[in-house]
Amino acid sequence: MTQRDLRALPKANLHLHLTGSMRPDTLAELAARYRVPVPPPLPAGGVHPWSAFQQRYDAARDAIRSAQDIRRVALEAVEDNLADGCGWVEIQVDPTSYAPRLGGVEPVLEAVLDAVSGVPAGVIVSSSWARSGAHAAELAALAGRFAGRGVVGFGLSNDERRGVVAEFAPAFRAAAEAGLLSAPHAGFYEAAWHVRECVETLGARRIGHGLTAAADPSTVALLAERAVALEVCPTSYPPFGVFDLAALPVRALLAAGVPVTLGSDDPLLFGAHVTDQYRIARASLGLSDAELAAIARHSVAASAAPAEVKRRLKDGISAWLQGR
Template sequence: MRDLRPLPKANLHLHLTGSLRPATLVELADRYGLARPSPLRAGAVHGWAAFQERYDTARAVLRTPADLTRAVAEAAEDSAADGGGWLELQVDPTSYAERLGGLEPVVEAVLAGAAGRAAGIVLATSWAAAPEHATRVARLAARHAGAGVVGFGISNDERLGRVADFVPAARVAADAGLLVTPHAGFYEAAWHVRDCVRLLGAQRIGHGLSAVGDPAVLALLAERGVTLEVCPSSYPPLGVTADLAATPLRPLLDAGVRVALGPDDPLLFQHGLADQYATARSELGCSDPELAELARYSIEASAAPAAVRRAMLAGVERWLGGMQEDGGRVALTEVASAVDGPRPTPLRRS
């Protein structure tokens, strides 16, 4: 059985706070005299409010530019250890702006953590944000397009906002050549995924599982080549799926929809990037060729520089050819070398 860690993958769905190492969380919480989040009970179903409370508690330990820079650097290191040849880390700068004195200092701190690494930043707003604020974040992302920021996201509970209100923000981001990748179809039905594609021009969707309930939406995703960022370990604790085996990966793939596996918030869900591929193998019945195809989808959907994508795709072929011990790791070494090349080229809206 091939080792999954050397399989080159793009890590496209990871949140900054949710990427924190437990040891770093403990260290910072003790330094600042702050509480630590209580763990999610294994096997229990939690509402979004319980998840958000724990997430906010963890986020509070990131209080200085140095904390943010460290968290980004550690996230990139941990992703690389799982075979993540490229990382796109999602950061909502509003969450840290008050402590750091504004949105721009937050962006500077996270870009410092990503500098020189195989990583880009997706600046995000919240579905609960006012449209004007969302546009402000999109403009901030646009100012850093091609200089470390690769996308614009919309996170949090999608029930808190209206898709149409985010059209101006998405347009600003797309016009700057940034990927538009909102969370959708987590709690809302397939219509939410459809509207994010049609109204916002989303090239990727965070989660999007509810699309399986509407063949027309599946056809839309397949026709437009929209990639879903699926995070199997996130769904059972929040009641989205009954268990890991109920993740609708197979129906999505059978409908021609591209899927990239991601870890979402390993701090809380306790599963990293390689674990998602292990779940696809053990719980969802994916063969090694299918796992390689999922890795290809993630790479092709990323904003990684062309040299990085080429090195990773070549490594996928070597891994699939059975040379995982040298081929996959050699490819990841080549990826690290390629990072010193040009920054990602902004993607122009078609």
């Protein structure tokens, strides 16, 4: 039986970082312009510490030095996702590290928003687990000022082992009061308790990664009851030894009623876009087209896309599954 084309499956990419979205050719061009080294890829095979990833991410970010560079990277990310079958994409950006070159966090955010204006995309402002709750509160206030103008959510990225969940509660309360969805990274290294705390303490409506939740039935039940979506990025786990592809508990989570989405995370560093993640789910996990369509529906439902965009994408998913 001929398999359906997964690139043609309408979907949303809800987990994509600005620097990690960069095209390799764009990185090479910018690195040459500014005379900075291009970060080497992670060595194939083996298990690497988080620092190995962070060093390469930071080196790539060092090649982004102007508002024009930021606009280019963001717009190319949207173009790449549209070509990959996404009808909506959410780009996550922590403006802090770009701020020194652009004169503050607000010009960084304005550059990203300028790039995605008029295209089917939203921006998630993110702080870092490695920074303070006070810093996160400042970024949440920034995000709130741009709510309704392209900013759709607030998150936390980086290694979750470096932060204490409760310290970020004021920032997430402020973001929620501004009408922004809450989407922290959790449950990558830490166990299910971390996912639960992010839901109960930070009011998370989506969790970046979150796969460790699958080991605890009560946390799975909580995610299902509150319809908290997990942003699963299959190619992000083997390099760190947290999950093998064949062991990803996607089918069990779906069966338990947890909304699961597939995102690309950092295609620059992990070498895979969204459709690649769906192909992995089909090949390594044996997911059927009906299950993959369900994941695509979850990605649309959990997104901050306008209602008309959601309706169109959901209709397209049904048509894809019916072979039209």
